[in-house]
Amino acid sequence: MKVLAKSGGLSVDLASAFDASPNPYVLITPDLHIAGVNQAYLDVTNSDRDAIIGQPLFAAFDSGPGEEAPENVRQVRASLEKARDTRQRDHLALVKYSISHRDADGREVFEDRYWSATHTPMLDDQGEVVFLLQHTTDITELQHLRERGSPRQSASALDSMLGGAVLGRAAQVQEDNRRLETERRRLVEMFMQAPGFVAVLDGPDHVFQMHNPAYAQLIGHRDLTGKPIRDALPELAGQGYYEFLDTVFVTGEPHEGRGSLVQLQRTPGAPLENVFLNFIYQPIRDADGQVAGIFVQGHDVTETVVSAERQKLMIDELNHRVKNTLATVQSIAMQTARSHADPGTFAAGFQARLMALSHTHDLLTRSHWEGADLRAILEHETEAHGPHRISLNGPPVALEPAAALSFGMIFHELATNAAKYGALSAPDGRILVDWGVADQSSPVLHLTWREIGGPPATPPTRRGFGSRLIERNIRHDLAGEVKLEYAETGLCAELSVPLGAERAS
Known part of the structure; x- marks a missing residue:
């Protein structure tokens, strides 16, 4: 089916334009299957359209048998999944990915190639990802030029300096980003697995950016992300917690609570429950030192507080009973003595x-x-x-x-x-x-x-x-x-x- 776009009275066949582009493109489904390719992509990958359409991307192209192949695949997959999950375009400045072709004897061999790739999510009217568009540029010759580092080859000295510097910086930035992303994932994993409840609130309205399962359990697994705390947890009105957060955001001073009573609605329509918390509100500062949000961390200590109160009541009751028993014993002794000389x-x-x-x-x-x-x-x-x-x-x-x-x-x-x-x-x-x-x-x-x-x-x-x-x-x-x-x-x-x-x- 052809899709037409009109501009200035000229009808353009978008499918034909896609296929005629000199830049390689592949259209990928959210589960990473090949939905469509243009002719430039087929040429650069030595592929046949009928053989790869509908195939998993990494089954059709697996980067060969080399030791680096799994890491090459991982980098491309990670970039695609990031574009899909964040609904934001993601770039791979430099990635090594081998492409197969047939030699003179008809045997399959793999040739190391270097690529720069851009992965763009395509959204429907509801904002859901329906396709991922991969645009690749083969920069193998530029990479080889950089590796040789000699201006006496097929390129000029200026090309060598510029190409080598640009690719070197791109590779370094990509490696730094990859390391930062790994650290970020590790921190998020620790955040989500923390035994206590944790949440990150953004801005003066204290909008929930993220929270861990312990926090979700505390408040009854409500949908919080993207909501200001006054909308997400309306039952806190009048209990002082909104005001504590406002003060931390304005002053930049943390606030700590020990055994603090908070009344929460754990399930819709249910009565409020008394919960006791140890918690701290820590300000989060931006690069300029200004408070940008609040980090919430704490533990549910309801059982500990209730047990302590119960123990105090029991001790008080025991003291009362001992006094009463002693008084009874004293009375029995006195009255018995009167009756028995x-x-x-x-x-x-x-x-x-x-x-x-x-x-x-x-x-x-x-x-x-x-x-x-x-x-x-x-x-x-x-x-x-x-x-x-x-x-x-x-x-x-x-x-x-x-x-x-x-x-x-x-x-x-x-x-x-x-x-x-x-x-x-x-x-x-x-x-x-x-x-x-x-x-x-x-x-x-x-x-x-x-x-x-x-x-x-x-x-x-x-x-x-x-x-x-x-x-x-x-x-x-x-x-x-x-x-x-x-x-x-x-x-x-x-x-x-x-x-x-x-x-x-």
Whole structure:
């Protein structure tokens, strides 16, 4: 198909013009296959059009079997890929690339040739690369002239000086560029593989030029490149980070944050998440020393900060519990001493109450002090009297740590009293414990401790430690009510205690 262009009334066949050009051209697809060539290219490469059209470029032309061939191919491929990927024209000032031809005996031989090449990307309306146009100039004779370095050959002395100098400078510049490009790729690779998050922001609007995968993961893999930070990360408004960047750009002074809280939206439409960061904003200066951008580098330390806060809370809670436990032990000692003048009985009573406290601590430790179940506390405090003599009937009830400790002491006193004076002091005596929870919106625990089969219960002539402990724990510590009934059939204790957040401290 012919493409025509009109100029001043003259129609020009562009395909014919392309083929008639004395300069060698080859049209290459983005995956580096030959799409078209002109006659000058066929002549200079000793090629047949039908044999190379559609072929991979480096299968049709492989630079021969020499040791330098792979490097020659690499240079040309790298230039083509750079033009394709950057959408910018790329030049090879000097490249050695051998071309095959047939000798007098019909054998394939390779002739070393030197070329200067220009690779130009051809874009469609959407800016995508559809072809690469390679324009080559055979400068083999000029290179040979430079290598010989003698003006007495086929060229003049002036040609020798100019040609040699120009090619020498071109080769040096190309080598410098190749070295710089290698270093740049190495730096970019290190940049992209950095374990912490890294980004480069350009200009006073802090436009994202590049960022590594760790930064992408931090902000939820959003499309950032080419966007100002205020558009790319709008949720940062009001958190101070825009202002930090503005200050660094204006003053040229770096800004560092340690354990800084930032709220980020990791996924579209999701609520903001609290993230803690160690970071630094470093100014990037241009050749004149002016701030041109900002280098962002840091680490997500959320787990470290949260762990430290959790550890502090645990230490504070431990200190609080130790103080409370010591106060409880002190109270138990004082009250037990009042009820037992004899050191021997004091020691036995004091030790038994400490063991009750220890049992409840064991239960709470197993749950990491998140709480304990009511039934488990009852079983712990009554198991020494035989499970066949204790009937427990009620639903699971989770108790907070403070409530669990109070109930542990209460049930210990009730069981001890039953063993000394009540149902458990008789062979056929039993204890029935029933409980339930009423009003789920503001739950209240109702528990009944009933002794049967033992001696009649008689009101004490004086209030002992057990009675005082039960009443103090129920009314003061648990903000509940207790009713003790001393009946002919045995003691009956009715407890009513609010649970959860509704329970007063």
